[in-house]
Amino acid sequence: MTLAVSLLVASAVIFAVVDLVPGDPASFMLGTGARPDTLAALRAEMGLNLPWPVRYARWLGGVLTGDLGTSLAYRTPVAGMIVERLQVSLPLALAALALAAAVAFPAGLYAASRGGRAGDAAVMAGTQVGVAIPNFWFAMLLVLVFAVKLRWLPAGGFPGWDQPLAAIRSLALPAVALALPQAAILARVLRSALIETLGQDYVRSARAKGLTRAQALRRHALRNAMIPVLTILGMQFSFLLAGAIIIENVFYLPGLGRLIFQAITQRDLVVVQSSVLVMVAAVILVTFVVDLAYALVDPRLRGAR
Amino acid sequence: MIGVERLSVAIGGRPVLDDVSLALPPGRITGLVGESGSGKSMTALAIMGLLPDGARATGRVDLDGRDLLALDDRRMSDLRGRRIGMIFQEPMTALNPLMTIGDQVAEVLIRHHGMARDAAATVARLRLDRVGLPGARFPLGLFPHELSGGQRQRVAIAMAIADAPDVLIADEPTTALDVTTQAQIMDLLRGLVADEGMALLLITHDLAVVGSTADRVAVMQGGRIVEEGATADLFRAPGHPHTRALLAAARHRPARAQAPALPGPPILRVERATRSYALPRRAPFAPTGHLRAVDDVSFSMQPGESVGLVGESGCGKSTLTRMILGLDPVQGGRILLDGQPVVAGRMPGALRARVQVVFQDPFGSFDPRWTVERLVAEPFHLTGRPRDWQDQVAAALAEVGLPADAMRRHIHQFSGGQRQRIAIARALIIRPRLIVLDEAVSALDVQVRAQVLDLLSRLRESHGIAWLFISHDLSVVRSITDRVLVMDRGRIVEDGPTRRVLDAPESAAARRLVAAMPRMPGETS
Numbered sequence: 047m048t049l050a051v052s053l054l055v056a057s058a059v060i061f062a063v064v065d066l067v068p069g070d071p072a073s074f075m076l077g078t079g080a081r082p083d084t085l086a087a088l089r090a091e092m093g094l095n096l097p098w099p100v101r102y103a104r105w106l107g108g109v110l111t112g113d114l115g116t117s118l119a120y121r122t123p124v125a126g127m128i129v130e131r132l133q134v135s136l137p138l139a140l141a142a143l144a145l146a147a148a149v150a151f152p153a154g155l156y157a158a159s160r161g162g163r164a165g166d167a168a169v170m171a172g173t174q175v176g177v178a179i180p181n182f183w184f185a186m187l188l189v190l191v192f193a194v195k196l197r198w199l200p201a202g203g204f205p206g207w208d209q210p211l212a213a214i215r216s217l218a219l220p221a222v223a224l225a226l227p228q229a230a231i232l233a234r235v236l237r238s239a240l241i242e243t244l245g246q247d248y249v250r251s252a253r254a255k256g257l258t259r260a261q262a263l264r265r266h267a268l269r270n271a272m273i274p275v276l277t278i279l280g281m282q283f284s285f286l287l288a289g290a291i292i293i294e295n296v297f298y299l300p301g302l303g304r305l306i307f308q309a310i311t312q313r314d315l316v317v318v319q320s321s322v323l324v325m326v327a328a329v330i331l332v333t334f335v336v337d338l339a340y341a342l343v344d345p346r347l348r349g350a351r
Numbered sequence: 352m353i354g355v356e357r358l359s360v361a362i363g364g365r366p367v368l369d370d371v372s373l374a375l376p377p378g379r380i381t382g383l384v385g386e387s388g389s390g391k392s393m394t395a396l397a398i399m400g401l402l403p404d405g406a407r408a409t410g411r412v413d414l415d416g417r418d419l420l421a422l423d424d425r426r427m428s429d430l431r432g433r434r435i436g437m438i439f440q441e442p443m444t445a446l447n448p449l450m451t452i453g454d455q456v457a458e459v460l461i462r463h464h465g466m467a468r469d470a471a472a473t474v475a476r477l478r479l480d481r482v483g484l485p486g487a488r489f490p491l492g493l494f495p496h497e498l499s500g501g502q503r504q505r506v507a508i509a510m511a512i513a514d515a516p517d518v519l520i521a522d523e524p525t526t527a528l529d530v531t532t533q534a535q536i537m538d539l540l541r542g543l544v545a546d547e548g549m550a551l552l553l554i555t556h557d558l559a560v561v562g563s564t565a566d567r568v569a570v571m572q573g574g575r576i577v578e579e580g581a582t583a584d585l586f587r588a589p590g591h592p593h594t595r596a597l598l599a600a601a602r603h604r605p606a607r608a609q610a611p612a613l614p615g616p617p618i619l620r621v622e623r624a625t626r627s628y629a630l631p632r633r634a635p636f637a638p639t640g641h642l643r644a645v646d647d648v649s650f651s652m653q654p655g656e657s658v659g660l661v662g663e664s665g666c667g668k669s670t671l672t673r674m675i676l677g678l679d680p681v682q683g684g685r686i687l688l689d690g691q692p693v694v695a696g697r698m699p700g701a702l703r704a705r706v707q708v709v710f711q712d713p714f715g716s717f718d719p720r721w722t723v724e725r726l727v728a729e730p731f732h733l734t735g736r737p738r739d740w741q742d743q744v745a746a747a748l749a750e751v752g753l754p755a756d757a758m759r760r761h762i763h764q765f766s767g768g769q770r771q772r773i774a775i776a777r778a779l780i781i782r783p784r785l786i787v788l789d790e791a792v793s794a795l796d797v798q799v800r801a802q803v804l805d806l807l808s809r810l811r812e813s814h815g816i817a818w819l820f821i822s823h824d825l826s827v828v829r830s831i832t833d834r835v836l837v838m839d840r841g842r843i844v845e846d847g848p849t850r851r852v853l854d855a856p857e858s859a860a861a862r863r864l865v866a867a868m869p870r871m872p873g874e875t876s
Binding site: 246247248250251252253254255256257258259261265266269270343344345346 | 399401424425428429430431432433436437439441444445446447448449450458459462463494496507510511513
């Protein structure tokens with residue numbers, strides 16, 4: 047229910063913002079030398095001269111029936127374009143997130159178990175570097191080493207999922223480039239959450255029961271430290287879905303981020319409007335899933351629902 | 352048989368325990384008393400092998416001829432929970448909030464005997480039954496947040512005794528509990544010692560608890576045991592000056608203000624106040640139940656009067672307090688402060704300034720980044736900050752016995768008793784007509800508590816301030832109030848002169864409270 051309301055509000059905001067943005071798509075398409083009557087005809091055809099409530103209602107009605115409109119620039123259904131781009135962006139985001147978690151969990155656990163000692167300091171220094179490195183520079187470094195020098199993986203482009211192996215190979219380097227800063231952030235969050243829970247009375251109780259330091263960390267502290275980690279994971283996924291634009295550009299990947307960027311430069315308002323709405327829907331969905339995960343982790347949140 | 356021999360501990364080169372020797376015979380309760388920081392808890396942690404990082408221990412902790420100090424953490428972990436169990440002060444946080452109580456008790460058995468989950472759960476059930484949490488009302492699948500503080504402490508005890516250890520260490524096990532629950536938990540511990548023959552090391556700052564429970568008592572001061580002996584002997588004829596000082600402080604009665612209630616209109620009038628909470632629904636469309644936390648309560652207080660408000664946890668004293676302070680809305684009836692109605696959220700600053708509050712945990716009520724000067728001056732935002740506010744802060748600090756240079760320091764640089772004095776200075780600075788003290792001395796050591804009580808008594812005389820003293824500790828209530836209100840299930844069931852109510856309680860609730868009050872040997876109630 048709240049899900050639907052948030053989406054409706056989001057659609058209204060997106061429509062309002064896009065509508066307010068200066069730049070007339072019709073005049074953009076015809077160029078500056080267009081004759082006024084041609085322009086007027088095109089505007090009428092595109093429905094741009096209708097009053098805004100009608101345009102909003104039409105768009106919303108379409109969205110509800112799965113019709114996201116037709117791209118002004120390419121004259122193809124926007125839904126198809128988004129689905130095509132999601133085939134790159136979704137697996138990429140998931141792979142990057144999985145990779146980040148796979149690195150961050152052991153690193154965070156190790157750092158927390160060595161709290162304040164050399165091992166902890168080393169991991170923390172490493173994550174500091176991971177956060178600080180600009181990821182396009184790291185991406186280019188990966189290309190130089192693994193594509194140009196070693197020739198293990200392709201330097202860019204995406205062959206499509208009908209060649210699964212080639213597709214996976216071409217997403218490998220971008221996923222690593224995206225994962226690095228996220229892994230560093232996640233490891234830091236996990237470490238500080240763990241160190242905080244390690245100071246809790248129930249961890250002391252667990253030690254008094256005979257659990258070793260490592261057992262208490264794994265069995266008692268880890269799950270209690272999951273709430274902030276889940277929050278960060280949810281935010282990272284939302285960011286990776288559309289925020290990968292720089293990495294998509296470095297690797298020439300046809301992802302969602304590039305689609306939106308191109309659509310904005312071309313004043314392709316229908317594409318912008320609809321893909322942003324899809325993004326918002328994705329973020330709301332992820333938030334919802336994260337909320338469900340909270341309740342799964344913490345029994346105290348179950349009764350409140 | 353476990354014993355501590357010539358144990359010394361230093362943390363970062365600073366000695367915290369000095370040559371401590373203590374025997375813990377099976378089937379006996381050994382009390383360990385002293386002020387906070389005297390080394391009681393450190394002795395327990397040394398026995399458990401859970402000293403903080405950077406601590407160095409010398410001497411010997413002997414368990415059946417083995418020196419526990421020589422064991423590495425792995426071996427020590429095998430003994431913890433199996434041979435030595437421990438329960439801690441804070442039951443609200445001692446249990447993992449994400450694990451069921453059954454799993455937390457069973458974990459001990461799985462850890463030490465590799466028991467299967469089912470078998471461990473069966474034993475866990477028996478242990479929970481033993482500590483007074485029967486299966487019908489307390490299934491294994493409950494989570495800690497579904498239990499009260501006393502019930503959680505029972506779970507913690509079930510965890511500690513799950514594997515029938517030879518030694519149980521209880522570090523301030525009842526300090527955070529109300530007086531009736533305290534009596535029940537102490538009964539349970541006594542029963543366990545008698546039935547299972549375990550040795551109990553009972554650590555507490557409450558001499559009355561030790562006096563009514565322990566077979567032998569050791570008194571600690573500055574990391575040393577200064578006196579040790581059979582409980583009755585030690586209480587009758589204390590040998591060491593520190594023991595005498597502790598006993599005197601515990602038996603201390605502050606000089607009572609001589610001119611109590613002033614005539615005139617009452618400072619506080621509570622007329623038929625009512626507040627109820629909706630209970631969570633059992634099923635999606637079940638009718639909502641209501642809990643009447645405060646049910647038709649009426650009383651009034653004169654200026655300069657000192658009134659105690661007592662009752663078991665959950666009786667509604669906290670809700671009533673919050674209503675008086677204007678933090679919780681009054682649903683029925685009304686509350687008049689100095690003749691003006693208290694309306695939650697809409698009290699003019701001038702009215703707010705007439706009532707101040709001091710809470711149990713002074714540390715939690717201070718912003719750690721502020722200087723004491725700023726903290727104490729905080730209530731001035733109600734009245735406007737006077738020109739000479741800094742002088743007034745200094746004067747308020749002086750009144751509570753703190754040096755003027757305290758102003759420049761931060762709250763973490765003070766001890767618990769000093770923090771409570773700062774909280775009182777903060778309450779005093781705008782000269783309120785009524786100060787509400789919510790368990791304000793419960794967490795303090797006996798000696799500090801005696802000082803604070805003296806201070807309150809003196810201030811009442813000099814400033815004519817009325818005190819509303821909310822506490823579960825009847826001995827404190829007896830020593831500082833003229834009149835006492837007993838609350839039970841949202842209602843005031845008894846209202847009378849303190850001496851009369853505590854000596855000859857009429858209501859069932861008051862009788863329960865008086866009966867549960869621990870008494871020191873040689874103390875006539």
